[in-house]
Amino acid sequence: TQLLEQSPQFLSIQEGENLTVYCNSSSVFSSLQWYRQEPGEGPVLLVTVVTGGEVKKLKRLTFQFGDARKDSSLHITAAQPGDTGLYLCAGAWGNEKLTFGTGTRLTIIP
Amino acid sequence: GAVVSQHPSRVICKSGTSVKIECRSLDFQATTMFWYRQFPKQSLMLMATSNEGSKATYEQGVEKDKFLINHASLTLSTLTVTSAHPEDSSFYICSARLASLYEQYFGPGTRLTVT
Numbered sequence: 001t002q003l004l005e006q007s008p009q010f011l012s013i014q015e016g017e018n019l020t021v022y023c024n025s026s027s028v029f030s031s032l033q034w035y036r037q038e039p040g041e042g043p044v045l046l047v048t049v050v051t052g053g054e055v056k057k058l059k060r061l062t063f064q065f066g067d068a069r070k071d072s073s074l075h076i077t078a079a080q081p082g083d084t085g086l087y088l089c090a091g092a093w094g095n096e097k098l099t100f101g102t103g104t105r106l107t108i109i110p
Numbered sequence: 111g112a113v114v115s116q117h118p119s120r121v122i123c124k125s126g127t128s129v130k131i132e133c134r135s136l137d138f139q140a141t142t143m144f145w146y147r148q149f150p151k152q153s154l155m156l157m158a159t160s161n162e163g164s165k166a167t168y169e170q171g172v173e174k175d176k177f178l179i180n181h182a183s184l185t186l187s188t189l190t191v192t193s194a195h196p197e198d199s200s201f202y203i204c205s206a207r208l209a210s211l212y213e214q215y216f217g218p219g220t221r222l223t224v225t
Binding site: 030031033035040041042043044045048050088092097098099100101102103105 | 144159201215216
């Protein structure tokens with residue numbers, strides 16, 4: 001079973017600060033996705049990365065896929081209360097099922 | 111685009127009864143749909159993979175006779191929880207995927223409470 005460990009598990013920071021969330025595995029992925037989930041709702045796709053070393057930016061969010069395609073990071077600049085939520089990474093091998101990470105629960109304090 | 115709906119959003123049922131949850135892809139055809147279960151404050155756990163026109167593939171530890179999955183069309187998959195018990199209470203989420211893409215698009219989830 002391939003495992004995806006996310007760190008930190010919980011993070012609470014002040015509005016305006018920067019933060020990084022990590023997603024690590026011992027397995028190589030063909031693609032990795034990041035999702036954000038709010039309470040009582042389904043996850044919403046933020047980004048997909050497929051190439052080792054790839055960096056993608058989505059406004060204040062920067063996603064990076066590790067060179068070896070075993071890990072990924074999500075960096076948020078100038079966090080806002082609307083960024084609060086559960087952030088999940090998910091890895092896939094080929095066009096197969098996703099394995100979800102353990103999750104990072106982010107709270108931005110106004 | 112890529113909208114997935116689930117119905118119902120919440121359901122309360124008595125122990126021993128069966129409950130059906132529908133998952134629909136509204137603006138695309140999904141050759142594959144997935145069913146997940148999520149416990150409070152935890153990540154998503156894959157229950158089964160559902161391919162249109164064929165039997166679902168269940169993950170280890172998931173009882174196929176208890177969680178019946180039907181994927182009769184390219185836009186609809188159903189999950190039936192049979193003879194539900196309180197321990198089946200959970201948040202059930204489906205997702206759908208286009209044949210040629212990596213991404214899965216998730217439904218809003220169904221909160222099942224078994225009393």
